[in-house]
Amino acid sequence: MTNIQSGTAGSLLLPVVAAALVDLDGRVLLQQRPEGKSLAGLWEFPGGKVEAGETPEAALIRELEEELGIAVPHACLAPAAFASAGLGERHLLLLLYITRKWSGVPRALEASALRWVRPADMHGLAMPPADRPLIGLLDALI
Numbered sequence: 001m002t003n004i005q006s007g008t009a010g011s012l013l014l015p016v017v018a019a020a021l022v023d024l025d026g027r028v029l030l031q032q033r034p035e036g037k038s039l040a041g042l043w044e045f046p047g048g049k050v051e052a053g054e055t056p057e058a059a060l061i062r063e064l065e066e067e068l069g070i071a072v073p074h075a076c077l078a079p080a081a082f083a084s085a086g087l088g089e090r091h092l093l094l095l096l097y098i099t100r101k102w103s104g105v106p107r108a109l110e111a112s113a114l115r116w117v118r119p120a121d122m123h124g125l126a127m128p129p130a131d132r133p134l135i136g137l138l139d140a141l142i
């Protein structure tokens, strides 16, 4: 099986999956990247890199369990939008899913902090540059 990391694009592409967890009030969960990581202090959608041999959905389910301690069924992950942006010497391909159903209460197991934010209020937050085009798309979708 060929995956995006072993194709002709080689190691240029960095596939990352992330989730917009949406609550009943239409707010989305963001987490703050911790000190010591790249982009420290910025507010991001929970998620992370797709490992070799992993599907995007399996990677996202794993990341949400590791980062927030929640379980999200595969069927509750709806592909929503993507971002494509340079990231140092790599090129980030960020796949954003929307989910409205999960088990457990999200906790900041790896992030510095969590907060629930309406998409319209994300413009005022420090977020990774790649996330900026996703805000309007998300606003239109939820």
Ligand SMILES: Nc1nc2c([nH]c(=O)n2[C@H]2C[C@H](O)[C@@H](COP(=O)(O)OP(=O)(O)OP(=O)(O)O)O2)c(=O)[nH]1
Pocket (backbone or CB within 6 Å): 016, 017, 018, 037, 038, 039, 043, 044, 045, 046, 047, 048, 049, 050, 087, 092, 094, 128, 129, 130, 131
């Ligand atoms: N999770 C997430 N990552 C983002 C967002 N926007 C954005 O530019 N990124 C970038 C930051 C990182 O360069 C990359 C994700 O890598 P990461 O370091 O968080 O992934 P990971 O949890 O698998 O990390 P690690 O264990 O390998 O350190 O994608 C976003 O909204 N969510």
